[in-house]
Amino acid sequence: MSYLIKGETCDWEVVIGLEVHCQVISKAKLFSGASTKFGGAPNTHVSVVDAAMPGMLPVINEECVRQAIKTGLGLKAKINTTSVFARKNYFYADLPQGYQISQADKPIVGAGTLTLDMPDGTSRDVGIERLHLEQDAGKSMHDQDPKRSFIDLNRTGVALMEVVSDPDMRSPEEAGAFVRKMRSIVRYLGTCDGNMDQGSMRADVNVSVRPAGSDELRTRAETKNVNSVRFIQQVIEFEAMRQVAIYDDGGEVVQETRLFDSQKVETRSMRSKENAHDYRYFPDPDLLPLVFSDEFVAEIKASLPELPDERKARYVGEFGLSPYDAGVLVAEKDTATYFEAVAEGRDQKMAANWVINNLFGVLSERGISITESPVSADHLGELLDLIADDTISTKIAKDVFEAMLETGDAPGKIVEDKGLKQITDSGAIEAAVDAAIAAGGPQVEQYKGGNDKILGWFVGQVMKATQGKANPGQVNKLLKDKLDG
Amino acid sequence: MMSDLTKLTIAQARDKLAAGDCTSVQLTQAFLDAMEAGRGLNAYITETPEIALQRAKDSDDRRANGECLGPMDGIPIGVKDLFCTEDVLTTAASHILDGFVPAYESTVSANLKNAGAVMLGKTNLDEFAMGSANITSYYGEVKNPWKAADGKDLVPGGSSGGSAAAVAGRMAMAATGTDTGGSIRQPASFCGITGMKPTYGRCSRWGTIAFASSLDQAGPMTQTVRDAAIMLGAMAGHDAKDSTSAPIDVPDFEAALTGDIKGLKIGIPKEYKMDGMDPAIQALWDQGIEWLKAAGAEIKDISLPHTKYALAAYYIVAPAEASANLARYDGVRYGLRVPGDSLDDMYQNTRGEGFGEEVQRRILIGAYVLSSGYYDAYYIKAQKVRTLIADDFKKAYEDVDVILTPTAPSAAFALGEKQEDPVAMYLNDVFTVPASLAGLPGISVPAGLSADGLPLGLQILGRAFDEETVLKVADVLESSAGFTLHAGVGA
Numbered sequence: 016m017s018y019l020i021k022g023e024t025c026d027w028e029v030v031i032g033l034e035v036h037c038q039v040i041s042k043a044k045l046f047s048g049a050s051t052k053f054g055g056a057p058n059t060h061v062s063v064v065d066a067a068m069p070g071m072l073p074v075i076n077e078e079c080v081r082q083a084i085k086t087g088l089g090l091k092a093k094i095n096t097t098s099v100f101a102r103k104n105y106f107y108a109d110l111p112q113g114y115q116i117s118q119a120d121k122p123i124v125g126a127g128t129l130t131l132d133m134p135d136g137t138s139r140d141v142g143i144e145r146l147h148l149e150q151d152a153g154k155s156m157h158d159q160d161p162k163r164s165f166i167d168l169n170r171t172g173v174a175l176m177e178v179v180s181d182p183d184m185r186s187p188e189e190a191g192a193f194v195r196k197m198r199s200i201v202r203y204l205g206t207c208d209g210n211m212d213q214g215s216m217r218a219d220v221n222v223s224v225r226p227a228g229s230d231e232l233r234t235r236a237e238t239k240n241v242n243s244v245r246f247i248q249q250v251i252e253f254e255a256m257r258q259v260a261i262y263d264d265g266g267e268v269v270q271e272t273r274l275f276d277s278q279k280v281e282t283r284s285m286r287s288k289e290n291a292h293d294y295r296y297f298p299d300p301d302l303l304p305l306v307f308s309d310e311f312v313a314e315i316k317a318s319l320p321e322l323p324d325e326r327k328a329r330y331v332g333e334f335g336l337s338p339y340d341a342g343v344l345v346a347e348k349d350t351a352t353y354f355e356a357v358a359e360g361r362d363q364k365m366a367a368n369w370v371i372n373n374l375f376g377v378l379s380e381r382g383i384s385i386t387e388s389p390v391s392a393d394h395l396g397e398l399l400d401l402i403a404d405d406t407i408s409t410k411i412a413k414d415v416f417e418a419m420l421e422t423g424d425a426p427g428k429i430v431e432d433k434g435l436k437q438i439t440d441s442g443a444i445e446a447a448v449d450a451a452i453a454a455g456g457p458q459v460e461q462y463k464g465g466n467d468k469i470l471g472w473f474v475g476q477v478m479k480a481t482q483g484k485a486n487p488g489q490v491n492k493l494l495k496d497k498l499d500g
Numbered sequence: 501m502m503s504d505l506t507k508l509t510i511a512q513a514r515d516k517l518a519a520g521d522c523t524s525v526q527l528t529q530a531f532l533d534a535m536e537a538g539r540g541l542n543a544y545i546t547e548t549p550e551i552a553l554q555r556a557k558d559s560d561d562r563r564a565n566g567e568c569l570g571p572m573d574g575i576p577i578g579v580k581d582l583f584c585t586e587d588v589l590t591t592a593a594s595h596i597l598d599g600f601v602p603a604y605e606s607t608v609s610a611n612l613k614n615a616g617a618v619m620l621g622k623t624n625l626d627e628f629a630m631g632s633a634n635i636t637s638y639y640g641e642v643k644n645p646w647k648a649a650d651g652k653d654l655v656p657g658g659s660s661g662g663s664a665a666a667v668a669g670r671m672a673m674a675a676t677g678t679d680t681g682g683s684i685r686q687p688a689s690f691c692g693i694t695g696m697k698p699t700y701g702r703c704s705r706w707g708t709i710a711f712a713s714s715l716d717q718a719g720p721m722t723q724t725v726r727d728a729a730i731m732l733g734a735m736a737g738h739d740a741k742d743s744t745s746a747p748i749d750v751p752d753f754e755a756a757l758t759g760d761i762k763g764l765k766i767g768i769p770k771e772y773k774m775d776g777m778d779p780a781i782q783a784l785w786d787q788g789i790e791w792l793k794a795a796g797a798e799i800k801d802i803s804l805p806h807t808k809y810a811l812a813a814y815y816i817v818a819p820a821e822a823s824a825n826l827a828r829y830d831g832v833r834y835g836l837r838v839p840g841d842s843l844d845d846m847y848q849n850t851r852g853e854g855f856g857e858e859v860q861r862r863i864l865i866g867a868y869v870l871s872s873g874y875y876d877a878y879y880i881k882a883q884k885v886r887t888l889i890a891d892d893f894k895k896a897y898e899d900v901d902v903i904l905t906p907t908a909p910s911a912a913f914a915l916g917e918k919q920e921d922p923v924a925m926y927l928n929d930v931f932t933v934p935a936s937l938a939g940l941p942g943i944s945v946p947a948g949l950s951a952d953g954l955p956l957g958l959q960i961l962g963r964a965f966d967e968e969t970v971l972k973v974a975d976v977l978e979s980s981a982g983f984t985l986h987a988g989v990g991a
Contacts, residue, residue, distance in 0.1 A: 068604075070707040072706050072742050075743065104827060112827065293871050297875070
């Protein structure tokens with residue numbers, strides 16, 4: 016399980032910390048009334064505050080504060096009822112103020128925990144150091160003109176939550192699990208849409224290596240702005256190899272900021288520590304310290320939805336699902352919602368099996384999400400009801416499911432139209448059983464000779480004769496009675 | 501007739517307008533004529549005669565319909581060119597804001613406009629309000645309407661030097677100023693007018709070009725204390741667009757001018773008696789004490805022990821904030837852009853040419869005191885000093901109601917003096933800076949003359965949001981002093 020890099024002199028362990036930037040879901044920006052909508056024409060969602068016109072002042076958007084608190088509570092973290100916004104000073108064309116309003120030594124959320132759900136069904140806790148609120152920057156476009164860069168300020172000032180983990184992860188898989196879990200939590204909470212492809216969630220990846228078994232923390236390299244789980248894992252793999260190679264050569268890893276090239280699957284130095292920005296943080300004098308009451312926090316806490324960890328525990332405890340199946344179902348809020356609609360009032364284990372074993376395959380084959388599922392939760396539930404009341408067999412149900420995928424029809428209609436209703440009339444089944452026994456002379460001999468497995472052949476014959484509609488339980492019983500008798 | 505109109509105070513003009521003895525258009529035209537005649541003082545960067553006459557006419561029409569908006573309706577004023585004014589060039593006296601015409605009106609100037617005030621133009625200032633002599637303006641230095649005995653030109657003080665010169669030179673009935681470390685009170689003292697810095701948070705900073713956000717505060721510059729009370733009432737008020745604006749109602753400041761200060765306790769801080777202080781200033785201070793005593797106030801010696809650290813703390817905090825506030829002037833979106841081979845080159849060229857020497861000096865000081873390794877030693881320590889200074893005042897106000905001090909350590913000096921030594925220039929703010937750091941209200945009232953016959957101001961400081969007591973005492977001081985502006989700057 017453990018992820019080790021073979022070096023020349025020893026095995027190396029990789030130490031990973033992540034800084035995940037999550038764009039906050041809010042109508043307006045962190046300090047201005049401009050819209051946060053994604054995809055507008057360039058520079059159409061920009062207020063005079065965002066453009067840093069002279070004399071303009073920031074005013075905190077309370078909705079963003081609520082969202083940050085909600086997320087903090089979702090991370091089981093300490094909520095700081097007093098926090099301070101600070102200016103992080105640097106020049107860039109898409110940073111109109113010449114500073115980013117962020118939080119430095121007094122963030123809104125302190126230490127917390129995030130539980131990783133690993134593919135083998137085990138869990139592991141990763142420490143959260145902090146979460147703070149800050150403004151996003153605009154977008155520089157360098158490919159619009161041969162000589163000039165264009166600037167789009169639509170994203171400027173949109174609220175970001177930066178979640179900083181402790182350096183607690185030891186493999187690319189764990190880092191992937193961290194980001195997926197983070198995404199799951201913010202989606203449950205409705206605080207961030209988690210869409211990494213649109214940049215609304217992205218990570219800075221801090222990697223260092225150390226001899227396996229050691230507890231030192233060596234110099235780390237930070238790779239900025241990585242925007243998919245796969246890329247994050249590739250960064251870690253590349254960085255681990257690169258750093259081990261440096262140590263093997265007797266060199267030292269330098270503290271620096273690196274960029275990921277997803278085409279070449281490598282990281283490259285962006286700036287070294289010597290050239291690192293001195294951000295000259297200081298409290299923003301345009302803003303008073305952000306202060307709210309414990310009651311405000313309690314009110315938000317009371318409105319929290321059930322989160323993936325609690326939901327998983329419920330599925331395991333109440334529904335008797337395996338931790339793995341429960342983990343798979345709760346990972347995405349939409350999946351869990353779908354599952355619960357199917358499971359409501361039905362056999363939950365059976366519902367889980369159908370969702371995981373039948374529906375998921377179709378979804379991934381078609382590359383669609385559960386909200387786009389061709390089979391609605393109501394229809395799938397109805398199908399389970401048809402099985403439960405012996406209208407159809409499990410085997411026929413699979414055919415009905417295929418037909419549901421094709422037509423989108425309700426299962427009852429398909430069963431009706433295709434005449435798939437299970438034959439439970441013992442006379443009809445008996446006739447088919449008798450015919451099968453009569454036709455299978457050698458097989459009868461084998462059965463009598465002690466080959467129990469040959470029973471399956473008879474079942475197959477009966478099913479063939481009834482187009483699979485005979486109730487399998489009745490068929491089995493009758494066959495045994497007649498062959499044994 | 502016209503020149504008489506320019507001598508009116510706001511209170512007098514209000515009464516004349518109400519009585520139908522004159523119109524706002526007449527008042528406004530008189531000031532526009534005076535502005536033209538007084539252009540040599542360079543008090544205005546931009547004159548706005550069309551806007552002025554239109555607003556004056558609107559005011560007269562309102563009045564004719566019985567819809568007067570209050571005491572400021574029809575009053576012609578100058579607006580410091582640090583306040584953004586919709587569709588009117590706004591420069592902060594800096595090259596870097598070349599051609600900048602805001603699409604919005606600052607809250608303070610909008611409040612005045614909504615109260616019916618008539619904007620005559622945008623007054624000159626030190627670049628980005630950084631200076632104490634109004635010699636750092638890209639649009640040229642401002643001259644004080646008062647002349648030295650030998651006829652030499654004098655500075656008007658700064659940074660609101662254009663506003664002070666306009667009011668003293670009767671080119672505006674009143675003007676807005678901003679005060680970060682003394683930028684209203686010191687030029688008021690130098691020009692023989694009244695200047696008030698209200699409590700931090702009393703006037704909105706929204707739309708006022710920022711110098712040092714935790715210190716900047718707008719205030720009135722007027723001929724009299726009564727005018728300051730009237731004008732402040734129109735400027736002040738809570739503004740949800742400024743997070744540091746205080747959610748406190750605006751009282752009727754003029755109503756506080758009862759003339760009765762019997763039993764009020766006046767503090768005299770021993771730390772403001774500086775070695776080598778101009779004897780005329782010490783004498784005036786003593787005289788002020790006598791006047792207030794004679795009016796029935798009780799005089800108490802007090803101590804503000806951390807005063808001596810105020811200037812040093814101020815010249816760390818203010819530049820630190822300025823270094824970030826001025827980062828937005830980067831040539832990308834508005835104002836001056838001087839091209840370069842790369843983004844960094846463009847920044848360097850634009851900011852190198854766009855900012856004057858004093859602004860560059862303060863940006864450098866600010867960046868330095870915030871930089872890694874120096875932050876604790878400078879910025880954090882200065883903030884601690886700031887807290888101690890605020891505590892000094894808090895303690896003092898347990899025993900006294902207001903504090904009386906000189907406004908500035910000297911009278912106006914000649915243009916060209918002190919220019920080579922920034923530190924000597926910074927000393928101008930020594931009496932005004934402590935109250936700025938503590939966010940407290942202060943007013944400078946012209947109270948007498950120097951040996952050379954130049955105006956000198958006395959400063960009254962008060963408790964936070966107790967402008968009423970400050971104005972009440974200032975009013976008594978003004979009556980006792982009997983200072984007349986017009987004796988100094990011609991009939």
